[in-house]
Amino acid sequence: MSRAQRADLARQAQAIRRACVDQGMGAGQVAAAILQLLPDILPLEAWRWARGWSRPQALAAFLALYEAEGRPTPPVTTAMLCRWEHGTVAMSRDYEHMLCRLYGMSPNQLRPGAATASAPAETPRHPRSVTRRDGAVTVNGGSYDGEGINSMRRRTVLAAGLSIPLAALQRVDDALAVPPRSDSAELAQAAARLRAARRQFDRSELADLVAALPGLLASATAAAEQADTPAGWALVSATYRLATDTLSKVGSKPSARITADRAVLYAARSGDPVAAAASDRTLGMMLRSEGRPATAAAVMSRGIDNLEATGLSTTAQAALYLRLLSARAYTYAWAGDRARALEGIGEAERAAARIPAMQPTAAPFARLYRVDIHYALGDAGTALYAARGLRDDMYRTPERRGRLHTDLARAWWQWGKPEETAAELLAAYGHAPAEVTDRPSIRTIAAELVKQHPRVAGVRQLSKAISPRTAVTV
Incomplete structure (x- = not known):
């Protein structure tokens, strides 16, 4: 999993925790919600996020347990904690025992795939939903079945009042x-x-x-x-x-x-070969979002091969070929395969130059994918450098212009630049408000920006733009 993917999961987990805490849930219920909604996360990391701790904070608390008992401080580092959380290195029985004490969990709850019931000190709450006039529903609490599994309806984390x-x-x-x-x-x-x-x-x-x-x-x-x-x-x-x-x-x-x-x-x-290839692109994108990049790339490659067999004699075929090449390169990037991602987007850019009927839209389309690829690879600086020269007038529709600015906002946010992030989100909102308010990943960035940097230029205006829908629900 790439750094960008892990950063995105961390942002989603923070949003889940805030929603659960606002509804009065304890750490065990928060961890259960994180594990249900983010299945790529292992329990140890979910429980740390449920407590709202960074790794250095968790490590300090972990070492303090040893000091409180008068035991020698173990040689544990944040890097070791990271490897334990990602399951790449096993921990000793003593470390496992102390981590369970630290988080208030049982050893069984530490096992990947184990039931995510509440901690013993917590009483599972039955869900109570409140439906507002606009149809948005806030779910309070979570129930657990006989297996100890959180039975909240599985949904992507959305902002309340979308x-x-x-x-x-x-x-x-x-x-x-x-x-x-x-x-x-x-x-x-x-x-x-x-x-x-x-x-x-x-x-x-x-x-x-x-x-x-x-x-x-x-x-x-x-x-x-x-x-x-x-x-x-x-x-x-x-x-x-x-x-x-x-x-x-x-x-x-x-x-x-x-x-x-x-x-x-x-x-x-x-x-119809064009319909088949277009559908392969759509299915591939869904497989990528499910965390199956290898299968996604294979499906997109099938579409590319079928299109090449047509000779790319029509503008529709050539344009779809460009879209598939770009989407496959982006899939490689999310899989952490830098070499194939950069090779793939280079191939897409060369294809864009061969589509005169689509100019001047083909080149900006491929260039924005290059921005997204560097973002997915965790290289925000290179992503923003690749975006130089891209302008609103290069994109024909409000949705595409809004997407330009949300993609740039993601890169600025990844780089830790709140003022620039706010400016891009406001620009996106100006073109297509739904790109900010109704896309969960972008809305999460906007909500975190408002919460963490309320005095940064543009954030107050952004807060007003999303203020009717500030609470986050699960």
């Missing part, structure tokens, strides 16, 4: 389980609805688009079933791809994975 009502997301889930019937069976009408929905995505009108997804998917499927043509099934695949992009952006990852799988199936039924 403009995406929970009821709208639930309607999408219901529609995926039991697809609604549509009165519309005209392929042209379904295609028009898809174009309108794409414009909503480009304008970053995410709440309206989520609300429209059930009907959009139903009409496209009904039209394709009636026409039963390759074009019809390609249309359904494109509709599911748009659903995936939308649901993934707002943090509804399980539903996005379902729509990505269906996009691949319908693309195969269409026989």
Whole structure:
């Protein structure tokens, strides 16, 4: 796992802890929530985060236990604690015993994959949900089943009061389980609805688009079933791809994975190589978000190979080829494979230069991916250097312009520059407010910036922008 991925997990864990503490949960319940929502984390690190300690703070408290007992101070360092937390080095029985005392946990709770029940001194609380008028739900406490597993509904950490009502997301889930019937069976009408929905995505009108997804998917499927043509099934695949992009952006990852799988199936039924490759890109991105970069890269490579077989004779084929090359390079970066990531983005930039019909948009597209790749590799300085010369007018839609600034904000935040981070988030908000308020990863940065640096220039304005949705919920 790369440094950037670990930093991102740490930020998410901090947000989970704040949400749980605000609801009156103890450290055991906080650790359980972190382990459930962040399955890549091992218990020892989750319990440290549940206490709100940095590694140096945890180490100081650990050594103080020995001093309090009059025992010699052991030669433990933060580097050793880090290796224990990541499971790369085993610890002695004595160290394990003292760490359990330190965190108030049992030895069983220290085992990877063990039940994450509350510490003995804590009483598990039953959940109590409060639904507001806008449909946002705050979950108080967490219940535990007979196996000691936290039974809070697994959700990505979202900011309370997002403009995406929970009821709208639930309607999408219901529609995926039991697809609604549509009165519309005209392929042209379904295609028009898809174009309108794409414009909503480009304008970053995410709440309206989520609300429209059930009907959009139903009409496209009904039209394709009636026409039963390759074009019809390609249309359904494109509709599911748009659903995936939308649901993934707002943090509804399980539903996005379902729509990505269906996009691949319908693309195969269409026989259209562009639809198949585009769906491979969408599925690959979901696999990457699940922590499966090798499989993600393999799926994207399949799409690249199939596109190359077409000869890249059309602008659509060449443009999609560029997108797949860029996405695969980014996947390599998140896997920590610097060599293949940089080689891959170089190949994408060369492909961009060969697409005259897309100029001047192709080169800025690839350049922004280079920024993201260096960010994923944990090299914020190089990422920001790669971004020099990128301007708003190089990107056609509000969503892309907002994405430019949120990507830069991530790099500044990784580099520890709060003022520059605030400036980029405000710029993103100016182009596409939902890119800041409705993307969980970006909203987490904004919330932490407001909390940690309230006096930095621009932070007060940013706080006002997100103030109706300040609390974080699980």
